[in-house]
Amino acid sequence: MTGNPWEQALEQLEQAARIMNLDPNVHEVLRHPKRTLEVAVPVRMEDGSVHTFTGYRVHHNTSRGPSKGGIRYHPDVTLAEVKALAMWMTWKCAVVGIPYGGAKGGVVVDPKTLTIKELEHLTRRYASEILPLIGPERDIPAPDVGTDEQIMAWIMDTYSMNQGYSVPGVVTGKPLSIGGSAGRSASTARGVMYMTVATLKHLAMPVDEARIAVQGYGKVGAPAVELLAEQGCRIIGVSDHMGGVYNDRGLSPVGLAAHYTEAGTVAGFEGGNPITNEELLALDCDVLIPAALESQLTEDNADRVQARIVVEAANGPTTPEADEILHDRKIEIVPDILANAGGVAVSYFEWVQDLQAYFWTEDEVNARLRRVMEESYIAVLELAQDRKVTMRQAATILGVSRVAEAHTTRGLFP
Ligand code: NAD
Secondary structure, three states: OOOOHHHHHHHHHHHHHHHHOOOHHHHHHHOOOOEEEEEEEEEEOOOOOEEEEEEEEEEEEOOOOOEEEEEEEEOOOOHHHHHHHHHHHHHHHHHOOOOOEEEEEEEEOOHHHOOHHHHHHHHHHHHHHOOOOOEOOOEEEEEOOOOOHHHHHHHHHHHHHHHOOOOHHHOOOOOHHHOOOOOOOOHHHHHHHHHHHHHHHHOOOOOOOOEEEEEOOOOOHHHHHHHHHHOOOEEEEEEEOOEEEEOOOOOOHHHHHHHHHHHOOOOOOOOOEEEOHHHHHOOOOOEEEEOOOOOOEOOOOHHHOOOOEEEOOOOOOEOHHHHHHHHHOOOEEEOHHHHOOHHHHHHHHHHHHHHHOOOOOHHHHHHHHHHHHHHHHHHHHHHHHHHOOOHHHHHHHHHHHHHHHHHHHHOOOO
């Protein structure tokens, strides 16, 4: 099962269904994505040749509202991965009480190998191929691994050109100039910070000087380093796909950011010693924050994790086998569908602002985000304590039960 995120997602649903005695007929509906679209994306490359990329968009469930989910550009994108990420989005939106279902999209491509022109053409063609599935009342994409604000802007423009008028609410994570929200770019990381602080406090561990290791220094990892350092935490290790850096006395977040801007990687930062990704995951620290890709903590390395707390900023970073090992070792896990829900929460705020054409200040956004995250943390923690289950099982049970209730209330069509 290790390495297949769809099997992993189904296993998590299975476990939650067993514990909560989920109606088998509802379970049957939730096991299947509602819609799966595979598209060919032909792009004329700068050398004049045409290359056809493969793209996907999956809607897992829309019982609670339009579907929502990021778009990933990565060479390892598979349909199994996109389906898993769509299912996790369904539970995540329900856990934090946002009126959306779950979706996800992806293109099998390494965006770093494309020129800007090729990237724009790929994005616009992919957007037009998935056009029948997306829309502000239907399905609202957002950035994920390998995609950014500019890519969202091209998707918004492609959709708007087809409609004949501007439709900012079709995507979130847009630049501010075209209807983005204040606070969106750091929102996932800010949520991760709130969840880290809440867990440290719950375990009566001091926030100040808490020793933290972060895997991944992208849209989530980089602002997480900054925000946790602002709370007084000590960032002792950071890594990305090129390598990592370690300093037990703490890495300077400002120095690290400056090095990254110059080098495009945290590897080689002179404020610490080099370490590999494997070493980073096994660092002696209080909190480990995987913020890169799925299946990073597996049965092969889970017994080497020394952190007291794992806060899953990435989606699906822990395989079910590793989950069990970490649980047996009494390592506290804040599951992805809670830990990284800050991104979708502020995406929801962005969509609400777009639909009303009325924009909030960053302080308003951050205050609302904080409330959503802290209330959701307490709801999951209380459920975990009441039912004597893990935080992951509690979050999944909470998400699944809210989706199941919406599905049952609406009834099965026809
Ligand atoms: P990103 O592309 O901006 O950054 C990914 C980071 O992971 C990069 O630093 C990259 O170098 C690193 N990385 C890739 N492969 C690695 C490896 N093998 N070892 C170590 N590092 C590696 O992506 P992102 O948006 O920051 O997303 C990171 C994770 O967070 C993903 O799992 C994503 O689904 C999840 N997530 C993102 C958001 C969001 O708002 N962007 C929201 C919720 C969840």
